Amino acid sequence: MDFKHERDCVKKLMICVCLVFIFAIGCGKSDSPSTVVKKFYEAVEKNDTKAIAKYSTPETVSLLAMFGTKMQGEVAKKGKIQKTTEKINNDEAVVDVTFNNGENSEMKLIKVNGEWKVNISMEK
Numbered sequence: 001m002d003f004k005h006e007r008d009c010v011k012k013l014m015i016c017v018c019l020v021f022i023f024a025i026g027c028g029k030s031d032s033p034s035t036v037v038k039k040f041y042e043a044v045e046k047n048d049t050k051a052i053a054k055y056s057t058p059e060t061v062s063l064l065a066m067f068g069t070k071m072q073g074e075v076a077k078k079g080k081i082q083k084t085t086e087k088i089n090n091d092e093a094v095v096d097v098t099f100n101n102g103e104n105s106e107m108k109l110i111k112v113n114g115e116w117k118v119n120i121s122m123e124k
Helices: 004-026 032-047 049-054 058-078
Strands: 080-087 090-100 105-110 113-119
Touching: 032 049, 032 058, 032 080, 032 090, 032 105, 032 113, 049 058
Parallel strands: none
Antiparallel strands: 080 090, 090 105, 105 113
16 A cells, blocks of 8 residues: 555645635635725725725715715815724624814725625715
8 A cells, every 4th residue: 555645645635725725714804894994085085986986885986976076175184094993793884983183983884795895875
């Protein structure tokens, strides 16, 4: 019986399993709600419509299309995000944001297909 051959096959199998596991973990990781909010604000500030769509729900994108330039000016006045605090409840999150100018804001997010999205809505 050739144990060396069997041992080599087991080693190769273990390496393949480890690589698949590492790949699955890396691909399954999504940005935190706080990170999404920061990227969203950067996108609004730059008027980067692709990034806005990436980090927002469709309803948010529609609202920004109506108020985009005004929102861009508001974000610029507030300055960069200084601090965030997030509260997650299943597929919903609230991120409290403190800006450099001292203003605070609350952003609501929902999970869509495993990714956090800013969810600005006309509903209360």
